[in-house]
Amino acid sequence: MNEDRIMAQLAPPAGGWQRLLMRRDTPARDRLLGPSLAAAGTLAVVLLLAIPQTPDLHLPWNGGRLVGQPSEGVDLRVMDPGYATALPSDDPRVRFYWLQHRGTP
Amino acid sequence: MSDARGLSATEWQDLYRRLEKPLYNFAFRYVWSAQDAEDVVHDAFLQIWERREHTLVATADRYIWVTALNRCRKLRRWARLKCFVQIEDSLHEVPAAENVETEAAHREEEVGLRAAIERLPERLRAVLLLAEFSDMSYEAIAQLLSIPAGTVASRRHLAVKQLREWIRSTDR
Numbered sequence: 001m002n003e004d005r006i007m008a009q010l011a012p013p014a015g016g017w018q019r020l021l022m023r024r025d026t027p028a029r030d031r032l033l034g035p036s037l038a039a040a041g042t043l044a045v046v047l048l049l050a051i052p053q054t055p056d057l058h059l060p061w062n063g064g065r066l067v068g069q070p071s072e073g074v075d076l077r078v079m080d081p082g083y084a085t086a087l088p089s090d091d092p093r094v095r096f097y098w099l100q101h102r103g104t105p
Numbered sequence: 106m107s108d109a110r111g112l113s114a115t116e117w118q119d120l121y122r123r124l125e126k127p128l129y130n131f132a133f134r135y136v137w138s139a140q141d142a143e144d145v146v147h148d149a150f151l152q153i154w155e156r157r158e159h160t161l162v163a164t165a166d167r168y169i170w171v172t173a174l175n176r177c178r179k180l181r182r183w184a185r186l187k188c189f190v191q192i193e194d195s196l197h198e199v200p201a202a203e204n205v206e207t208e209a210a211h212r213e214e215e216v217g218l219r220a221a222i223e224r225l226p227e228r229l230r231a232v233l234l235l236a237e238f239s240d241m242s243y244e245a246i247a248q249l250l251s252i253p254a255g256t257v258a259s260r261r262h263l264a265v266k267q268l269r270e271w272i273r274s275t276d277r
Binding site (some may be wrong): 009092 | 121122123126129131134139142143146147150154218237240265268269
């Protein structure tokens with residue numbers, strides 16, 4: 001049937017048998033890991049693209065500055081035992097504190 | 106040596122040595138990528154290896170060809186979805202040519218052949234490539250594709266005719 005072959009015979013890439021044996025001897029779990037990770041990545045990208053973007057983003061307190069909104073400020077809480085002394089500020093949106101650890105001079 | 110109820114490692118290796126080249130050529134003309142074509146061949150051989158205990162030596166060839174055909178079709182469907190296959194990237198390395206002009210002519214030929222094969226409808230492409238590379242009889246191809254043997258002959262005839270016409274028309 002192939003006496004009237006119309007296409008050239010190409011040589012397969014060298015080392016095919018060795019690569020086949022490597023694939024055969026790789027545990028199925030490892031063989032599936034690559035494609036699974038790729039599929040998971042693709043799915044994540046698709047989900048990110050599919051989720052509608054929120055046009056009006058409200059962030060609490062100082063996070064608002066990240067999106068160009070005015071910050072509502074946040075009260076200072078000293079977690080470690082110590083003192084916080086409020087200092088004067090010309091800008092009402094800016095507050096200064098002097099922090100002092102308890103026990104330090 | 107031949108186990109009637111399963112495929113031994115030696116038989117599997119012999120099968121690979123015998124079918125690697127024709128299967129690779131077949132797959133390459135389907136997926137147009139050396140890497141994908143090798144993957145198709147390897148996938149088919151790994152599949153038959155995993156089922157070797159239930160594979161008859163007598164039907165192993167046919168099993169491999171069907172698996173490769175199905176895998177090629179699946180890859181083509183993916184390629185259509187992705188739509189970013191580039192002809193330049195997928196060209197097979199042609200044997201070292203005597204000069205640049207000969208090499209350029211080889212590449213041109215391959216691009217023309219590819220374009221012509223791509224224009225064929227799938228039912229003609231499958232028959233053409235199986236008949237071209239598998240060494241199977243028309244009857245065996247007919248069984249594999251579940252079509253009458255006469256249809257294989259007529260489809261191959263039509264595919265070759267169309268291919269030659271298209272290639273001739275692009276040569277002008």
